[in-house]
Amino acid sequence: MQSKLVSSAVRLLLLGFLTLFIFYGDHFGVSFDYPHKGLFDNIYVRLIKCSLFLLLIIELLRVYYYGVVKNPNPPKLLGNIATLFVPLIVLVVFVEMTFMFISQSQEGGLTLASHIWFERYWPPMTGDYRDAPKTDTLGKKKVFVVGDSFSAGHGLKTAEERYGNILGEKLGTKQYVTYNLGISGSDTRDEYARLLKFGKTPDILILQYFPNDIEKVALEHGLIPQGFRPYSDLPRSIQSLFQRSYLLNYLYWQFPHGNFSPFDVYARTAYGTPAIINDHLSDLTRFITYAKEHNCRFYVVMFPFSHNIEKTAEYVKPVVTLFQTNNVAMLDVGKLMVDLAPKDRVVGRNDGHASAIVNQRVGDALFKLVQSNPGTGQLVSINK
Numbered sequence: 012m013q014s015k016l017v018s019s020a021v022r023l024l025l026l027g028f029l030t031l032f033i034f035y036g037d038h039f040g041v042s043f044d045y046p047h048k049g050l051f052d053n054i055y056v057r058l059i060k061c062s063l064f065l066l067l068i069i070e071l072l073r074v075y076y077y078g079v080v081k082n083p084n085p086p087k088l089l090g091n092i093a094t095l096f097v098p099l100i101v102l103v104v105f106v107e108m109t110f111m112f113i114s115q116s117q118e119g120g121l122t123l124a125s126h127i128w129f130e131r132y133w134p135p136m137t138g139d140y141r142d143a144p145k146t147d148t149l150g151k152k153k154v155f156v157v158g159d160s161f162s163a164g165h166g167l168k169t170a171e172e173r174y175g176n177i178l179g180e181k182l183g184t185k186q187y188v189t190y191n192l193g194i195s196g197s198d199t200r201d202e203y204a205r206l207l208k209f210g211k212t213p214d215i216l217i218l219q220y221f222p223n224d225i226e227k228v229a230l231e232h233g234l235i236p237q238g239f240r241p242y243s244d245l246p247r248s249i250q251s252l253f254q255r256s257y258l259l260n261y262l263y264w265q266f267p268h269g270n271f272s273p274f275d276v277y278a279r280t281a282y283g284t285p286a287i288i289n290d291h292l293s294d295l296t297r298f299i300t301y302a303k304e305h306n307c308r309f310y311v312v313m314f315p316f317s318h319n320i321e322k323t324a325e326y327v328k329p330v331v332t333l334f335q336t337n338n339v340a341m342l343d344v345g346k347l348m349v350d351l352a353p354k355d356r357v358v359g360r361n362d363g364h365a366s367a368i369v370n371q372r373v374g375d376a377l378f379k380l381v382q383s384n385p386g387t388g389q390l391v392s393i394n395k
Contacts, residue, residue, distance in 0.1 A: 019073040026070060030063045034255050051133070052126035057111045064104050071097060103258075110257035115264075116166040116362040120195065121241055123260045132168045141170055142191045147184075153211055154179060154189040157202050158219025161314045161365055162193025166358030172367045174312070175217070177374025178381070193219070198227045199294045203301075212305050215381065218298050219312045222278055222326050228291045229281040236277040239269025264361055275319075278326045288329050295330065299337050308386030312377060315345040317356040317363055340384040347372045 036042050045053045075097045079090045114128035135143050141163050156162050156175035164173040170191070171177075179189030190213075192205055202218070226236065242250040242263070253259045281287050302309035311334050315323035323345060334341050348356045348369050357363050365373070 016074065016077040019070050019077060023067065023070040023074055026063060026067050030060075030067060033060060033063060035251075047129075047133075047136075050120065050126065051130035052123060054130065057127075061108050061111060064108055068101055068104055071100065107256060107258045110261050113257075113261065115261070116359050116364075117264060118165075118362045118364065120165075122264045122361070123255075123257050124264070139194055140191060141193070143170075145188055145190065148188045151186060151188045152214040154182065154187055154215040154217070155192055155206065155209070155211075155213035156189065156217045156219065157192045157206055158217075158312075159193060159197040159202070159221055159224070160195035161221055162191060162219045163195055164191075164193070164370075165195055166362045166364040167367060167370065172370055174365075174370040174373035174377060177371060178217075178377050181374065181378040182381070187215075199224045199291065200227060203294065203297050206298075206301065213307050215308045215310070215386065216298070216302055217310045217312060217377070219314060220295075220327070220330065221314045222282075222316065222323055225278075225281050225287065225291045228294065229277075229284075229287050231290070232284070232287050234277070234281055234284070234287065237273040238277075239273075241268070244268060275322060278322075282326045282329060292329060292333050295333060296337075299334075299339060302386075308381070309339055310377070310380060310384070310386050311339055311341045312373065313341055313343050313345070314365065315348075317348065317365070317369075318353055320345040320349055338387075340380055340386050342373065342377055342380055344369065344373055347376055 032039060032041070043053065043056050045051070045056070075093055079085045079093050082090075110124075112127065113124055114131050115122065115124040116128045117125035120126070120129065133141055135141075137144050156178070162173070162175060164170055167173060171180075173191065173193075175189060175191050175193070179187065182189070190209070190211070192202070192209060194201075194205070197205070199220075202224075206216075229235075242253055245253055245263075253263050299309065301307075313327065313331070331341070344365070348365075351368065354360075356366055356369055358366050
């Protein structure tokens with residue numbers, strides 16, 4: 012009996028170390044590598060973690076069984092403590108394992124649940140793009156949808172719900188082929204670089220714009236957004252635990268953290284500083300020039316902050332003026348969602364990206380715009 016207790020305790024310690032090694036591998040210079048790491052939470056890695064938890068539970072129960080239940084003279088206090096806490100530990104571990112398979116989209120893709128969401132709903136992918144490979148393209152006009160997470164469909168469970176896909180379906184697949192060049196976190200300069208790198212020339216070019224597209228230009232001028240740092244409101248000693256535990260991480264992000272006020276000040280400063288906004292307008296002008304040089308129809312889709320449509324309109328006035336001056340056809344998404352309740356504008360409580368309803372409206376309105384407007388403008392330089 013004693014030998015069985017000792018062997019179980021040894022296995023429990025070894026499994027505990029291995030579990031710690033798996034969860035905190037970065038502290039030991041070890042990590043799992045797989046496609047799209049950082050965006051996806053690989054199912055096989057999670058199954059490994061679950062397997063370790065199950066083995067830990069088995070050995071913990073064996074230690075309890077041989078040390079308390081089968082022990083003719085168990086230490087009374089220790090036995091009572093074990094009887095109280097062992098079932099509790101088993102319950103917590105099973106709950107933790109359950110949350111390894113619960114997905115939830117999150118605005119910045121910062122949560123463990125959002126990584127599970129991405130792995131479950133983001134594929135198929137072609138390279139870095141959430142787009143299926145295009146095969147039947149011969150003789151068809153090419154439509155490019157260039158943008159960030161709003162174009163990529165962050166928070167939408169299927170690519171077919173995106174406004175770009177809705178536009179493509181309405182245009183018809185017999186004459187048109189639609190390429191989605193949306194990548195989460197992309198800004199204006201990155202979008203233009205990817206447009207040039209793509210290797211094809213569009214007949215219709217659609218640029219999706221969002222107010223944070225100015226951030227990298229602002230950073231070059233030393234302006235940094237003073238936003239909330241995740242987990243900074245927790246004691247430093249437990250921050251790492253909340254970052255790695257699926258249960259604690261999920262619970263943490265169900266509550267509001269930070270507020271919009273610091274970004275409001277940042278956005279007003281960025282869009283109101285001549286050096287920053289002029290550089291940003293120069294970046295946007297490249298798209299106008301590209302459209303003229305390649306003789307492609309050009310349209311701009313302006314997405315607002317869904318909870319601050321009016322403030323967004325104030326921020327981006329210089330951008331709107333640039334496109335209006337150059338006769339670029341624009342679609343103001345704020346006007347399409349203003350009648351919706353705030354919760355219906357977004358994909359979820361933790362994700363402010365446009366909902367399927369908004370995407371449907373944008374796709375419908377964009378199709379009408381493409382049908383009614385030739386999408387040709389005249390290049391006029393503008394500085395604030």
